[in-house]
Amino acid sequence: MNRRTLLKSAGLLPLVAAADSMAAPAAARKRSVRFAYIGDTHITAETKPMEHVAKCFHHLQNQADKPAFILHGGDTIMDALGQDRDKVQKQWDAWNTVVKADNSLPIEYCIGNHDVWGYEQAKTDPQYGKKWALDQMKLNERYRSFDRNGWHFIVLDSVQLTPENKWYTGHIDPEQLAWLKADLAKTNSKTPILLMSHIPIVSATVFYDKSNIKNGNWQIPGSWNHTDAAELIELFYQYPNVKTALSGHMHLLDRVDYNGVAYMCNGAVSGNWWTNDTYHQTKAGYALMDLYDDGTVERTYLQYI
Numbered sequence: 339m340n341r342r343t344l345l346k347s348a349g350l351l352p353l354v355a356a357a358d359s360m361a362a363p364a365a366a367r368k369r370s371v372r373f374a375y376i377g378d379t380h381i382t383a384e385t386k387p388m389e390h391v392a393k394c395f396h397h398l399q400n401q402a403d404k405p406a407f408i409l410h411g412g413d414t415i416m417d418a419l420g421q422d423r424d425k426v427q428k429q430w431d432a433w434n435t436v437v438k439a440d441n442s443l444p445i446e447y448c449i450g451n452h453d454v455w456g457y458e459q460a461k462t463d464p465q466y467g468k469k470w471a472l473d474q475m476k477l478n479e480r481y482r483s484f485d486r487n488g489w490h491f492i493v494l495d496s497v498q499l500t501p502e503n504k505w506y507t508g509h510i511d512p513e514q515l516a517w518l519k520a521d522l523a524k525t526n527s528k529t530p531i532l533l534m535s536h537i538p539i540v541s542a543t544v545f546y547d548k549s550n551i552k553n554g555n556w557q558i559p560g561s562w563n564h565t566d567a568a569e570l571i572e573l574f575y576q577y578p579n580v581k582t583a584l585s586g587h588m589h590l591l592d593r594v595d596y597n598g599v600a601y602m603c604n605g606a607v608s609g610n611w612w613t614n615d616t617y618h619q620t621k622a623g624y625a626l627m628d629l630y631d632d633g634t635v636e637r638t639y640l641q642y643i
């Protein structure tokens with residue numbers, strides 16, 4: 339017998355008050371999991387990036403309320419897109435050195451544009467393209483989903499290279515879209531869903547640069563925001579259990595609540611690619627993410643230096 343039944347049977351519960359008490363108070367939600375979001379670490383073998391990434395790992399692991407794991411939003415290394423094998427190897431070595439020495443939490447990775455090896459002379463190398471990054475991240479697939487603490491996590495590969503592999507735009511390819519539709523369809527409609535894409539699907543950060551107003555019109559680069567945003571917004575609208583979509587890439591911090599989805603761009607550990615601790619209005623940092631059993635999500639963005 340619960341408290342309400344007990345009060346009712348004892349005749350102690352006035353009917354009007356009972357109706358009010360049926361509305362679940364916000365405090366009734368329970369936290370499902372706390373994890374740390376880090377992204378755009380852009381590590382190189384130089385002192386500052388290595389020391390600062392190490393500091394970031396210590397900062398998040400020293401929290402009194404500890405995160406259970408780390409989600410890396412992509413751009414782990416400074417750049418592989420136009421670098422030869424030796425330069426890319428040095429960056430991955432720097433990353434692995436810091437992870438080994440300064441981190442004991444499991445890391446779930448998402449691939450970023452700078453993680454992709456696009457060096458022209460390496461076209462015939464078996465690790466060309468996304469393969470090398472996936473090897474480093476110990477992933478079999480460039481996109482995937484998994485369940486954790488009552489939430490369903492979907493990690494997308496939003497980086498699609500242009501035919502010459504010199505540049506990229508943000509969207510998911512037809513094969514990945516078909517997989518995403520099937521994955522959403524088979525997920526229990528009561529299970530809240532978190533999406534992770536390196537490039538934002540919906541973001542206010544794209545408005546920071548007025549040089550993208552041309553002839554009185556905004557022209558948002560396809561490398562900044564998913565070019566298939568309209569299609570994905572429609573798709574998510576069919577699944578009210580899609581609760582949040584995280585991104586990195588812009589090195590800026592925002593939260594856009596749209597159609598019940600909290601789209602959050604999560605700054606950057608590297609700030610302004612290590613040249614400055616602030617990029618426009620966003621400080622270098624990482625986020626603690628709290629996911630709740632009612633599908634709500636809270637973010638705490640922290641500076642670690």
Ligand SMILES: [Zn+2]
Nearest residue numbers: 378413587588
């Ligand atoms: Zn980046």
